[in-house]
Amino acid sequence: MPKVKVARKSTSIDMTAMCDVAFLLLSFFILTTKFKPSEALAVVTPNSVSAKAAPENDVVLITIDKEGRVYLSVSDKNTSEKRAIIDAINTSKSLNLTAAQKAAFARANSYVGVPFSQLGGLLSTPPDDIKKIKMAGIPVTDTLNNQLVDWLLAAKQAFEGRKMELLVKGDNDSKYPSFQGVINAFKKNDLLKFQMVTNPEGVPQGTELYRINKEKNK
Amino acid sequence: MAEMDTSGGGGHKKGPGVKKSKKLSTRVDLTPMVDLGFLLITFFIFTTTMSQPTAMKLNLPKDTDKPEEQNKVKESGVLTLLLGKNDQVYYYEGTLAPDASNFKSSNFKEIRSEILSKKKSTDPKDFVVVIKPDQDCAYKNVVDMLDEMLINDVKRYATVEISPVEYQLIQATEKSGGK
Numbered sequence: 001m002p003k004v005k006v007a008r009k010s011t012s013i014d015m016t017a018m019c020d021v022a023f024l025l026l027s028f029f030i031l032t033t034k035f036k037p038s039e040a041l042a043v044v045t046p047n048s049v050s051a052k053a054a055p056e057n058d059v060v061l062i063t064i065d066k067e068g069r070v071y072l073s074v075s076d077k078n079t080s081e082k083r084a085i086i087d088a089i090n091t092s093k094s095l096n097l098t099a100a101q102k103a104a105f106a107r108a109n110s111y112v113g114v115p116f117s118q119l120g121g122l123l124s125t126p127p128d129d130i131k132k133i134k135m136a137g138i139p140v141t142d143t144l145n146n147q148l149v150d151w152l153l154a155a156k157q158a159f160e161g162r163k164m165e166l167l168v169k170g171d172n173d174s175k176y177p178s179f180q181g182v183i184n185a186f187k188k189n190d191l192l193k194f195q196m197v198t199n200p201e202g203v204p205q206g207t208e209l210y211r212i213n214k215e216k217n218k
Numbered sequence: 219m220a221e222m223d224t225s226g227g228g229g230h231k232k233g234p235g236v237k238k239s240k241k242l243s244t245r246v247d248l249t250p251m252v253d254l255g256f257l258l259i260t261f262f263i264f265t266t267t268m269s270q271p272t273a274m275k276l277n278l279p280k281d282t283d284k285p286e287e288q289n290k291v292k293e294s295g296v297l298t299l300l301l302g303k304n305d306q307v308y309y310y311e312g313t314l315a316p317d318a319s320n321f322k323s324s325n326f327k328e329i330r331s332e333i334l335s336k337k338k339s340t341d342p343k344d345f346v347v348v349i350k351p352d353q354d355c356a357y358k359n360v361v362d363m364l365d366e367m368l369i370n371d372v373k374r375y376a377t378v379e380i381s382p383v384e385y386q387l388i389q390a391t392e393k394s395g396g397k
Contacts, residue, residue: 176354
C-alpha cells in the first residue's frame with residue numbers, strides 16, 4: 001500500500017502586497033488630513049446642513065463652553081491685530097498692563113475668558129499653566145456689564161478696513177442666555193453678520209432644501 | 219515566513235563535483251515593515267481630522283427704536299416657535315390667544331411638518347417664523363432650529379427674546395408634564 005502523502009503547504013505568505021497596501025493607505029492619510037489643532041477649550045459643536053467651510057484667517061472667535069462661559073480668541077496669523085486689541089483694552093479700561101502681559105495676549109493660541117479685573121493675572125500666567133486655570137468667562141449675561149462689548153469694539157477698531165470674520169463656537173449644552181449675551185454684544189457694535197461653527201451634516205432627504213440642492217446640481 | 223522570494227528557480231540538485239558557490243539569500247522579512255506601516259496608519263487616523271468644521275451664516279437685524287423703521291409683518295402669517303428645555307418645542311400661529319388655546323407643544327421631529335404646512339397655507343410674502351428660545355434652552359436647539367429654517371427654505375425668520383407671558387406658559391406646561 002502506498003503511503004498517502006499529505007502535501008505540506010508552506011505557511012509563509014508573501015507580505016509584499018500587504019506592505020504596499022499599508023504604505024499606500026499611509027501616504028493617503030498623510031496627504032489628505034490635517035493635524036487636529038490642540039484645543040484648549042473642549043467644545044462639542046452642533047450639526048448643521050451648512051456646507052460652507054469655516055474661515056481660518058482674520059477670525060475673531062467667541063467660544064461658549066458647556067457651562068456658558070464665554071472666551072475670546074483671535075486667529076494666530078493676526079498678531080498685529082491682537083496687539084492693537086490688547087492696547088485698546090488696556091487704554092480704555094486703564095488696566096496698566098506691562099509689555100510682557102501684552103505680549104502674552106499676542107502669543108499663538110492665546111485666549112481670554114476672564115473679566116477685566118482678572119485680566120492682568122491671567123496674562124502673567126506662564127503658557128503651560130493656562131490650561132490648568134479655571135477661567136470665569138467674559139461677563140455677557142448682565143446687560144449693564146457686558147464686557148464682550150468692549151472687546152468687540154477693540155477688535156472692530158483693530159480690523160478697521162479689513163474683513164473681520166466673526167465666529168461663534170458654542171457647545172451643544174450651553175444655555176441660551178450666554179448666546180443671547182454674545183448676540184447683544186454684536187448688536188451694540190453694529191456687527192450684524194456672524195457665523196456659527198458647526199459640524200457638517202447631510203441634508204435630510206425629501207425636504208425643501210434637498211429638492212433645491214438637487215435642482216441646482218442638475 | 220513572509221519573505222520576498224527573489225532567488226531564481228533554485229533548489230535543483232547539483233551534480234557531484236560541481237562547486238558550491240555560497241549564495242547569500244536576498245529574501246527580506248517584510249513582516250516588521252507591514253507592522254510599522256499599519257502602526258503609522260492608526261497613528262494618523264487618530265491624530266488628524268478629516269472634516270473641516272463648517273460655518274453657518276446668520277445676519278442680525280438692526281435694532282431700531284423708531285417704529286417707522288421696524289419691519290411690519292402680518293400677524294396671521296407668523297409662526298412663533300418657542301424653545302424650551304429638554305429639546306421641547308412649543309408653537310402657536312398668529313398671535314397668542316389670551317386663553318392660550320392655540321399654544322401647542324411639539325418636538326424637533328414633528329415641527330418640520332408644522333412649519334411646512336404653515337408655509338403652504340400662507341402667502342409667501344407674509345410668512346415669517348419667529349424663534350423664541352427661553353432661558354433653559356440649549357444652544358444646540360437654537361442652531362438646530364436655525365438649521366430647520368434652512369432645510370425648509372424659510373426665507374424670513376428672526377430670533378426674538380421670549381416674553382414673560384410665554385415663559386410662564388412654558389413653565390406651566392412643563393410642570394403639568396406635557397400637553
